[in-house]
Amino acid sequence: MGSLFLSDEELVKKDDDHKPTKGSAIRGPFGLARVPPRKLLKRIAIVLAAGALIYLFIHNIPTDVPIRDRRRPNYVGDHVDAPAKPMPKLKPKPLQPPNWNKPLKPPKKGNAPPKGPGGGLAPASKPYDGPIRFEKLADSLQAISGTRGDYVDNKNVLFAASSLKSAALLLPVACKMGAELRSYVHFAVMSKSEIPVDQLREVNGVDDSCQLIFHDARPDRAGTSSEDRFLKAVMRGFYHINSYMHPQVVIVDASDSESGLFLEAARVQLRSMKIPIIELPENSPSKLTWLTKLDSASLAAWHKVNIEILIQAAPGTSGNLVRLLKSLVAADFSASATPHLTIELPNNVDAATAAYLETFQWPPAKAYNPTHVKQLTLRHRIPRNSLTEEESSARFLESFWPADPRHSHVLVLSPQVELSPSFFHCKLPPLSSHHHTDQDSTDIKYSVLEYMHSNAAITQQWDSRLLAISLDLPSTHLDATKSFAPPSNKDASSDAISSPFLWQAPNSNAVLYTGQKWVELHAFVSHLLEFQQTAEKNQTPLPSVFTNKLVSKRYPSWLEHALKLSRARGYWTLYPSQLTAGNLAVVHNEMYRAPEEYEKEIKRGGLADSAEIVLAGGSLLENLPFGGTLPGFDQMPLLLWDGRATKLRDLDAHAVEYAGEFRKAVGGCEGLTPSELLPRQSARDLFCEREG
Incomplete structure (x- = not known):
């Protein structure tokens, strides 16, 4: 040739x-x-023979082989050069998760279903377990580049559902969240059902106003897939979604309506990628609709926030304490870990209280507690004489310490308090409601997530000023003599409405103290007690800034120290509106008992406002202004510690003046540099101590 x-x-x-x-x-x-x-x-x-061979080859080239789109996630067996990512082990594991490296069984005849004798489809002998192809996922993922999904930190929130019933429950929640325009809200369909996404939207009333981005994350032949293939498809679907979206949180339905296989695969894969997952329990769309008001940053902190409850019981408060504990048992802690409860018992515990505590169970039997871990701590003081002011303050502040001050907080409750069942999770109006009235939301978790972890809070550093969040509204000033009238705000129509407000005066009845401010208060009291002991040892009289008592002895002694810290730093406490307060907590002053350190000075009996008080009852916050959105701190009235209305710049000026008086009374601050006088969590700057 x-x-x-x-x-x-x-x-x-x-x-x-x-x-x-x-x-x-x-x-x-x-x-x-x-x-x-x-x-x-x-x-x-x-030459003629060669030409004939070439013609026959070209004429018989196969035409039914599709062109592979390399932009689309496409999986074949493990014979491909790039191995799939191994699935992490589940502990505990109620079912055996599949191994991504385990070879897949290829179909006998490509991807075509087997034919019957008459040319039709033959009855399926076993579920399909062939290669996984996501035929529609790539298009939607490549179209979301504008959401900054290629960055780890973004504003993407993902809802995911396998069951059509779960999708029907989640879609109204996702629609409401998307309409708030605080986050990019996505919805991933990962079911075995082959219903078209457009039909799913139509059936559930989802239109363009919902601002939802849909992703069809179902594999080819989803309806006939084996359980093993379905598990792999769910995990690989989340893997690819994360690569393009990096969702800050994934929200799923954890009720019986959802597939157990889907939930198991979601937990395993999302945990391995360190993506928070919020599992909404039974009937949660009607109880936790307030989460639609939160942005992606707040939702990402859902499981980071840890709240503990601290009760300091005074002698002879058996009836009060039992009533408080019963209201805690009735509270709703849906989709959250039940808070740890610490009860500080006095020296002499009466028989009725002791008998009730013998059978008291915490967490309550109704709470979801798969590990059966007890969350109750009882502390019984050793018999001795009545506590002094200093001893009582120290003992109280030693009862709690935040392991992570940024996310750990303490809810302080007086035995005279009775809580609403929805104090922890408020119930917003139905998703279809648009009624507006003069109420706001100040329940615990909603407020913590919004005012400490939202994008607005992080940008404007709201937590730097927030000392505490109160559930009740005091009827008097801190001196317990002058009545207190809460300020009002004005809405768009210029009508005065009941409003949440910021007050420099702290509270001790039903109030959550942030972990960061608790650490600072702990340090402040430590330095203060040390300074007083040194003055007594040297027989030096204490300056008036230490001896002047502005808080009534009807309140515990540590509240005076909290007020001093608030005045020196310009901190404030968030109080609810008058209408909301009655739906969160009430204080039963008709059975008032003085703190143990002041028991001999304060007569027993009720206060001036000692009439029997009951909770408002009914649904909390049925109708909210602006659909229940929490106002920013710059939209709330601001009060000085004595109740006078003020502006932020004036509050800062008062704080600088008071801190100067405090440092002057301590002495020795003249020799410190400006950097050493900057506020710090250790409170050293107020006591003129040099570092080191």
């Missing part, structure tokens, strides 16, 4: 080399060697 690709001239040269005799070559008209006719016919035959 090599001679077929040689020219005539080369053939002549080749023949001359081998046959140099004269006349051995036939010359043509131009002196070139001529190929004998026999060889020419042979070459023509070979």
Whole structure:
């Protein structure tokens, strides 16, 4: 065949080399060697045969092989060069999770279903377990580049559902959240059902006003997939979604309506990728609709927030304490860990209280507690004389310490308090409600997530000023003599409405103290007690800034120290509106008992407002202004510690003045540099102590 690709001239040269005799070559008209006719016919035959072979090959090329779109997630067996990511082990594991590296069983005849004798589909002998292809996922994921999904920190929130019943429960919640325009809200369909996404939207009343971004994360042949293939598809679907979206949180329905296989796969995969997952329990859409008001940053902190409850019981408060504990048992802690409860018992515990505590169970039997861990701590003081102010303050502040001050907080409750069942999780109006009245939401978890972890709170550093969040509204000032009238605000129509407000005066009845401020208060009292002991040892009289008592002895002694810290730092406490307060907590002053350190000075009996008080009852916050959105701190009235209305710049000026008086009374601050006088969590700057 090599001679077929040689020219005539080369053939002549080749023949001359081998046959140099004269006349051995036939010359043509131009002196070139001529190929004998026999060889020419042979070459023509070979060329024709080769052309025929090429034609037959081209004519029979297969045309039913699709072109592979490499933008689309496509999985075949483990014979591919790039191995799949291994699935983490589940502990505990009620079912055996699949191994991503385990070879998949290929179908016998490609991806086509088997044919029956009549040419139709044959009955399925077993579920399909072939390669996984996401045929519609790539298009929607590549279209969300505007949501900054390629960054780890963004504003993406993902709802995911496998069951159509769960999708029907979650879609109204997702729609409401998307309409708030605080986050990019996505909805991933990961079911075995082959219902088109457009039909799913139509059936559930989802239109463009919902601002939802849908993702069809179902594999090919989802309806006939085996359980093992379905598990793999869910986990790989989350893996690819995370690569394009990096959701800050994933929200799923954890009720019986959702597939257990889907929930198991979601927990395993999301935990391995360190993505928070919020599992909404039974009937949660009607109880936790306030989460639609939160943004992505707040929702990402859902499981980080840890709240503990601290009760300091005074002697002879059996009836009060039992009533408080019963209201705690009736409270709703849906979708959250039940708070740890610490009860500080006095020296002499009455028989009725002791009998009730013997059978008291915490967490309550109705609470979801799969590990059966007890969350109750009882502390019984050793018998001794009545506590002094200093001892009582120290003992109280030693009862709690936040392991993570940024996320750990303490809810302080007086035995005289009775709580609403929805104090921890408020119930917002139905998702279809648009009624507006003059109420606000100040329940514990909603407020903590919004005012300490939202994007607005982080940007404006709201937590730097927030000392505490109160559940009740005091009827008097801190001196317990002058009545207190809460301020009002004005809405768009200029009508005065009941409003939450910021007050420099702290509270001790039903109030949550933030972990960061608790640490600072702990340090402040520590330095203060040390300074007083040194003054007593040296027989030096204490300055008036320490001895002047502005808080009534009807309140515990530590509240005076909290007020001093608030005045020196310019801190405030968030109080609910008058209408909301009655739906969160009430204080039963008709059975008032003085703190143990002041028991001998304060007569027993009720206070001026000692009439029997009951909770408002009914649904909390049925109708909220602006659909229940919490107002920003800059939208609330601001009060000085004595109840006077003020502005932020004036509050700061008062704080600078009071801190200067405090430092002057301590002495030695003149030698400190400006940087050493900056506020710090250790409170050293107020006591003029040099670091080191």
